[in-house]
Amino acid sequence: MGVSVDEAVSTGPVRDHTPPARRFGGRGRSVLEIALLTVLAVVMLFPVLWMIETSIKENRDVYAIPAKFFDFTVTLDHFKDVFVASGGRSALSVSFLNSVVVAGVSTVLATVLGVPAAWAYSRFAVKAKKDQLFFILSTRFMPPVVVVIPIFLMYRQFGLIDTKLGLILIYTAFNVPFTIWMMKGFVDEVPAEYEDAAMLDGYTRLQAFWRFTLPLLLPGIAATAVFALIFSWNEFVFAIFLTSSDDVRTAPPAIAGLIGGTTVDWGLVAAASVVFALPVLVFAYLVRKHLVAGVTLGAVRR
């Protein structure tokens, strides 16, 4: 959610709508505003900056006291260590690949299952529709950590412990309700008459949905999929309880596993974290137009 809100609520429009002459005499106000925002940004982003900085410091600079902010030697060794270990690929790189597979497949599954369901809930008279939707949402009421033990026991029976399939299934199960709820809002926004008209043109109901409604839903689907992807990508609790071996584990428990033991290679932890954070940022940036359009769809249409 954070990404889209930041995108949607920029400070620009606020300045535009305030007559500058009336407060603090013209540009002075915007300078003050920029200064305050800069301070705020530095405070908020400091951990991120520190992470990036640590990831490119040599080990002796990482541990230097007092801490070195600017005059350190830049190195990319930590990033190399993230991907390559002695004698081939590192365990971390495998975990990143696992994350890509698990997050990607579960997002695709949640979208493929959730979008038609949302369409059905929006378009058809379903018995006890509100109760059903509430029930679907209620599966999200409990934090994952509450249900992880029963799921662990269930998974043990089905042999799903320590498998990527197990993680994909649980992430899909968590993302489908979200997808249904979010997509139902988008489907509600598309007039049902397009499908009615298409059916009278001679298309079946599914053809009408596929040819005329679905293209209009794409921004919404993109926004929903990004949120689902971020959830699956960042998920930690299920991942650490349900997986243990290096070739199944996703990135969050793998990175957490680097901390602990007698010595911690903070450079490696920071580099792994940077690599972990990048894909989501890049993906959100690429679809930002759709994200904003998606989040504000109800406000600007009609």
Add this chain to the structure above:
Amino acid sequence: MGTVAVHGLSKSFDKVQALDGVTLDVPDGSFFVVLGPSGAGKTTTLRAIAGLEKLDAGSVHLDGRDATGDAPAARDLAMVFQNYALYPRHTAYENIASPLRARRCSSSEIAAAVEQMSSLLHIEHLLQRRPAQLSGGEMQRVALARALVRRPRAFLMDEPLTNLDLKLRVEMRTELTRIHRSLGATFVYVTNDQVEALSMADQVAVLKEGKVQQVGTPTEVYERPANQWVAGFVGSPSISLLACHAEGDRLVGAEGWTLPRPRWTTAEDGRPLLLGLRAEDLSVEQRGNASLSGELYGLEPLGDRTVVDVRVGTEILKVKARPTVTGTPGERLLVTVDLDRAHLFDAGTGLALSEAGR
């Protein structure tokens, strides 16, 4: 061929009964108008014919064959929606071509048909635009072209002119009538505008709260309203209704007036009645065969005529007069009544009294 017959249509949404036993018979090639106020169930009736609405009860027959369970695509109908429902991502050309694409026509056939339709509706220059780049009137024409581009069993039109401005609406009224005549196809046309109904229809069905009130030609509906509600809904200004009862050879009003009793009515003495008088059958210029006295309540100049509101006791009569009429409120007036054209309704049931003797 293109007959549409619906029988006993019933449909409720949650607790609202939208249709309550609607039965209509649309003959082949007729311009059939379903008229009613908003919420009367007109659109639901049309959607039921189109197969877009699942019915609680009733049947739909197309060309004499039961089509109640058929999918919309199988019914071979075309529909114009109130909000036009043009596909927003398609050009006008693709919108018009859509019914033909669904039927897998060749692109040369499609091009020919779209060209023919666009010249008929004068939209050749708009074909490459998307709906967002069209004005309301242009969208309406494109929607019409999409319906007319093939020859379906019947055309269904859901208040297609409602969203147009008055001038365009009058223009399109003439145009639709012309198109209907030239195609000879069956039109089922839904509207809440009685002027559209009276000016375009071969047959009018008046709907209220999901029930058919009356079916007939525009003249029948206007001249012989089946009940008090139809009389009030059709006609502008609306009919004036005065409470009264028969007493021998006289009608005695609740407000104390008396009029000669119309010869054709058979109502027994003392039964509560409503006397319906249309504005054009009343006059402030001594023309009718009977008269009521009242006082001037207000004037509504409408350009070509003036509607004079006359107060008789506590009731208001609307009288059509020449545009030059003048007067001051409170002034005494004699309103003459053309009793041969008056209507009588039972005050309890609202039903029109038999006019068989007329």
